[in-house]
Amino acid sequence: MSTPAVSPxxxxxxxxxxxxxxVIAIGSVVVVGPFLLWPALGVKxxxxxxxxxxxFCYLRRPALVWTHxxxxxxxxxxxxxxxxxxxxxxYKARRDIPFxxxxxxxxxxxxxxxxxxxxxxxxxxxxxxxFSAAVKIFTALVSLMTAVVxxxxxxxxxxxxxxxKASEQVTATLRASEERKEALLREVHxxxxxxxxxxxxxxxLQSMHTKDEETVQIFRDMENRVHSMALVHESLYRSENxxxxxxxxxxxxxxxxxxxxxxxxGPSAQLKSDLEPIVMGADLAVPCGLILNELISxxxxxxxxxxxxxxxxxxxxxxxDGKYSLFVEDSGVGIPADLDVNQSKSLGLRLxxxxxxxxRGSFDFVKTDSGTSARLQFTVNDHER
Amino acid sequence: MIMNVxxxxxxxxxxxxxxxxxxxxxxxxxxxxxxxxxxxxxxxADEGIAIATREHPDLVLMDIRLRGKKDGVxxxxxxxxxxxxxxxxxxxxxxxxxxxxxxxxxxDGFLLKPFQRHELQMTxxxxxxxxxxxxxxxxxx
Numbered sequence: 001m002s003t004p005a006v007s008p009x010x011x012x013x014x015x016x017x018x019x020x021x022x023v024i025a026i027g028s029v030v031v032v033g034p035f036l037l038w039p040a041l042g043v044k045x046x047x048x049x050x051x052x053x054x055x056f057c058y059l060r061r062p063a064l065v066w067t068h069x070x071x072x073x074x075x076x077x078x079x080x081x082x083x084x085x086x087x088x089x090x091y092k093a094r095r096d097i098p099f100x101x102x103x104x105x106x107x108x109x110x111x112x113x114x115x116x117x118x119x120x121x122x123x124x125x126x127x128x129x130x131f132s133a134a135v136k137i138f139t140a141l142v143s144l145m146t147a148v149v150x151x152x153x154x155x156x157x158x159x160x161x162x163x164x165k166a167s168e169q170v171t172a173t174l175r176a177s178e179e180r181k182e183a184l185l186r187e188v189h190x191x192x193x194x195x196x197x198x199x200x201x202x203x204x205l206q207s208m209h210t211k212d213e214e215t216v217q218i219f220r221d222m223e224n225r226v227h228s229m230a231l232v233h234e235s236l237y238r239s240e241n242x243x244x245x246x247x248x249x250x251x252x253x254x255x256x257x258x259x260x261x262x263x264x265x266g267p268s269a270q271l272k273s274d275l276e277p278i279v280m281g282a283d284l285a286v287p288c289g290l291i292l293n294e295l296i297s298x299x300x301x302x303x304x305x306x307x308x309x310x311x312x313x314x315x316x317x318x319x320x321d322g323k324y325s326l327f328v329e330d331s332g333v334g335i336p337a338d339l340d341v342n343q344s345k346s347l348g349l350r351l352x353x354x355x356x357x358x359x360r361g362s363f364d365f366v367k368t369d370s371g372t373s374a375r376l377q378f379t380v381n382d383h384e385r
Numbered sequence: 386m387i388m389n390v391x392x393x394x395x396x397x398x399x400x401x402x403x404x405x406x407x408x409x410x411x412x413x414x415x416x417x418x419x420x421x422x423x424x425x426x427x428x429x430a431d432e433g434i435a436i437a438t439r440e441h442p443d444l445v446l447m448d449i450r451l452r453g454k455k456d457g458v459x460x461x462x463x464x465x466x467x468x469x470x471x472x473x474x475x476x477x478x479x480x481x482x483x484x485x486x487x488x489x490x491x492x493d494g495f496l497l498k499p500f501q502r503h504e505l506q507m508t509x510x511x512x513x514x515x516x517x518x519x520x521x522x523x524x525x526x
Binding site: 186190193194196197198199200201202204205208226227230234237238257260261 | 405407408410411414415477478479480497498499500501502503504
């Protein structure tokens with residue numbers, strides 16, 4: 001049978017445990033020491049005769065005796081519970097609670113008070129009045145010590161209270177400022193989105209004034225590009241922190257939009273996506289979105305000539321090296337054998353090349369058995385997440 | 386033309402309430418291609434309410450942020466109280482609060498700007514269908 005490994009840190013004493021050991025040691029010496037030095041102390045303290053105080057003090061009435069016993073026991077138990085809670089509180093929050101020794105002093109004071117109540121119960125049947133007096137003296141000393149020390153700390157406690165109040169006000173001011181900033185950012189995203197919508201309108205209106213199909217297509221492509229950017233701002237506007245978006249969610253929405261915009265009349269394609277969640281800022285999301293727009297549009301335009309439909313697969317994976325790979329694969333006719341991605345004069349590929357360079361990524365096209373696979377690789381820096 | 390409009394019947398009439406004039410222009414163009422006759426394109430809620438109440442259009446395209454004190458949600462609420470007309474919101478606002486406010490007006494469509502060509506067509510078709518179902522139910526009662 002193997003023994004579970006225990007970290008060496010487990011055995012390393014903390015400053016708190018060190019102090020606790022000292023307190024226990026000193027306490028033990030204080031309590032046990034007098035008995036060792038003066039063996040007759042035990043007899044003095046606990047010595048008693050057959051005197052039964054309740055016969056006299058409680059008028060021989062059992063009901064009165066038990067009322068006192070119950071009340072004193074409950075008070076003693078409550079004091080004990082309060083002390084345990086205080087000690088636990090100090091132990092758990094010893095780094096955060098200022099003056100934690102005051103809490104301990106209160107704990108000691110309360111437990112001593114509890115002790116006097118317990119002694120009230122004991123002395124009903126066992127007249128150990130000397131020991132009861134010792135407990136009372138101890139309680140008196142602890143109470144006096146706490147009572148004397150506490151007033152000296154009042155100014156510091158008041159300062160702390162004022163600082164806490166001021167800190168609350170600063171927090172409220174910061175929260176209000178944060179809310180204003182959030183509203184302002186939301187407004188900025190809204191306006192950017194609205195302006196992009198106006199640009200889309202301009203492209204559309206202009207495209208309506210030409211009969212040349214190629215020119216109309218150019219405006220349509222431009223509209224889609226602007227739309228892919230607007231979708232980033234839409235995602236930012238809806239995101240919680242207004243600064244980063246879930247790119248997987250965005251890519252899915254963009255791909256659906258592009259497919260719908262290339263819908264009838266024309267080839268129909270099924271979209272399949274398998275995207276790992278990834279959060280990124282607008283600086284990275286906008287170029288990635290534009291690249292994705294080009295790749296999906298390209299797959300549509302050139303992958304399925306005629307009315308032949310097919311499938312477009314979108315995959316986003318994080319590699320072991322931390323790099324993300326975004327694949328756009330189609331089941332179409334495949335890229336021409338002589339296509340050189342780095343030399344191609346097509347605007348779409350030029351945009352992909354430039355934007356890939358901007359995000360310090362890499363891009364390649366591979367002809368596969370089932371069609372074409374375009375792969376974009378990029379890194380998301382920690383500060384962009 | 387996508388609307389099922391009989392040759393003899395007049396084209397369905399649409400009202401545009403939009404404060405961006407260029408977007409309003411695009412909407413006019415798109416609606417006329419979809420077989421609508423645009424009766425007006427206005428940029429305030431009050432004008433929209435007045436024209437909708439007077440003209441009883443077959444469709445209202447409503448922006449949420451408008452010129453003037455009232456916004457599109459308030460305008461839609463008032464129009465709905467007076468005329469049974471399909472209302473399609475067309476806005477760049479997509480935050481939860483705006484959508485929740487808009488829900489109260491029982492709208493027939495919600496489009497986010499900038500919208501894609503196919504989205505407007507589909508949303509209007511659904512809105513018109515909803516209105517037809519609503520009218521049929523009302524007649525049956």
